[in-house]
Amino acid sequence: DGGITQSPKYLFRKEGQNVTLSCEQNLNHDAMYWYRQDPGQGLRLIYYSQIVNDFQKGDIAEGYSVSREKKESFPLTVTSAQKNPTAFYLCASIGSGGANYGYTFGSGTRLTVV
């Protein structure tokens, strides 16, 4: 089945440590997105990429970094500069047919600082 795979499902980060969240899709979608969700809140956009080797900052990019070396993959690194990283992280993609087909989301990664 086509879809988006996020890993790991749960991730624990120590203070001052960088961690990388994986997002892989086999939908042949061009555009991919990273959102952050905090308890009781809607999703906020961190970074997005509309094509390989190109990406743009979203509303809350500080303390995060991304790469898009392959169409299928859009990993997110949470750096030590992100002071409040505990949250639920969701990856999404949208097809080249534009927004006509809507978004597809992964199942998320829950990151906790220990």
Place this chain on the structure above:
Amino acid sequence: KQEVTQIPAALSVPEGENLVLNCSFTDSAIYNLQWFRQDPGKGLTSLLLIQSSQREQTSGRLNASLDKSSGRSTLYIAASQPGDSATYLCAVSLSGSRLTFGEGTQLTVNP
């Protein structure tokens, strides 16, 4: 800046009741609007996508309407079931790319 508001924040209804969830947005120049369902600790599942030129979309017991001029959308759920219990999120896109989300309505359907 686009802002999306969902009312109510939480709703509890008995099984079998018809219900309406509301979504409003401040910038009416949207490209499309999408309703999602989120179960606890899970990702988002797309329910309905309405293009800016459309007035409504239907899928099974779900019907979503869009009134761009007033900046409003409603999600109508007919004959609610306990399995409908989840958080429902509304999101709008201005460009067909990035989405702006509301904070969601947490729905509980009691048997």
